[in-house]
Amino acid sequence: LKIYGCSGKGFTGQCQSFSCGYQDCCLLPSFFQTRLVSVRATGQYNVLLFTVEGCRLHCSDNDNKSRFVDAKGWNNIGTAEYSCVDGPF
Secondary structure (H helix, E strand, O other): EEEEEEEOOOOEEEEEEEEOOOOOOOOOOOOHOOOOEEEEEOOOOOOEEOOOHHOOOOOOOOOOOOOEOOOOEEEOOOOOOOHHHHHHH
C-alpha cells in the first residue's frame, strides 16, 4: 500500500510518500499526521485513512471518520487529521 501526501492544496508544498504492508494497519509518520492537506493512493490498491480513535481499534471505522483514498485522491482534506492507514479497499 502506497500513499503520497502534500502540505498544500492540490498536491503542492512539501510532499512525502509512505508505504505500508498489504492488509497492515500502519501508523503514519508525523508529517502525514500533522501536515497533510492533499493525499492520494499511488500503489495498486485504494486505502482508508483512520483517525486516532480508529487506530486505537487497529484500523476500525467505529468512529465513522475514516477517509477512502484512491488514485485520484483528495486535493484538500481541510483540518481532518489521520493517524494510520490500512488496505486494500
